[in-house]
Amino acid sequence: MTFNDNVRIDTSKVTKRGGGARKGGMIAGGGIGIALLLALGSQLFGVNLNMFAPALNSALGSGTVISEPESGSLEGCAAGADANRDVECRMAAASDSLDRYWATQVGNYRAPGPVVLFSGQTQSPCGAASAATGPFYCPSDETIYIDVAFFNTLNRDYGASDGSLSQMYVLAHEWGHHISNLIGSLQSAGRESGAASGSVRLELQADCFAGAWVQNASTVTDDQGVPFLKPVTQQEIADAMSAAAAVGDDHIMESAGMGVNPERFTHGTSEQRQRWFQVGYQQGPTACGTFDVPASQL
Secondary structure, three states: OOEOOOOEOOHHHEEEEOOOOEEOOOOOOOOHHHHHHHHOOOOOOEEOOHHHHHHHHHHHOOOOEEOOOOEEOOOOOOEHHHHHHOHHHHHHHHHHHHHHHHHOOOOOOOOOOOEEEEOOEEEEOOEEEEOOOOOEEEOOOOEEEEOOOHHHHHHHHHOOOOOHHHHHHHHHHHHHHHHHHHHOOHHHOOOOOOOOOHHHHHHHHHHHHHHHHHHHHHHOEOOOOOEOEOOOOHHHHHHHHHHHHHOOHHHHHHHOOOOOOHHHOOOOOHHHHHHHHHHHHHHOHHHOOHHHOOHHHO
């Protein structure tokens, strides 16, 4: 999607961190190793729960310590024209739009913590964050963590489009997890895997919420009444569908050279993720009751 050049961006909803210093070990794996980690239930477009922290710490190596990197605000991201040219500014502008949209949709809404854009790796209350974890939402501090270099990985290794809406879909999906947290869906998801598990329902709900924002994004305005985004095009919708398909459990398992095993699903198939995005896009957030439908309708 394209931002209107003169829309003003509130960058306070995003913070930037440099990479933390890593000591005492090396990150294990890479290439297919990372793909396997993602396929077996790491946080690719997911919710980083504390249960995963020991595994991530183990992957970083025995005795590994990550120093807390300095945080700072984004610079040079004042207007929509900046968001159209720069991915970090794009995340800031999309965060501003998402926050304003959901404030009108959810009673007693509260914003998540400022979105953390980091480089390489950082820490969160849910454990270490790195390129291997992918973008995630941490319920402990109600904060989204994204290494924007992940967009290149998504395009290169999983075949997703590199269009701007493909990138903003990632952020909108993670924001959807925050909405699920606010309405209580996240708490009822449980930790089991499987084709009809709470984990899959949670991920599909986030896809649906992302679609709801996209459908309404061109109506969200800044303080001067300027819409953040121009109306979405069919090509841009195709970009978002490409990203949704790229992170389906079946596609990730196949990309890792594994057989597709529905008992290990945690995010839903490519078809499901695309379809629930479309449900949100066509019907709005009230249609995103993935916890209320039988398994046959997921």
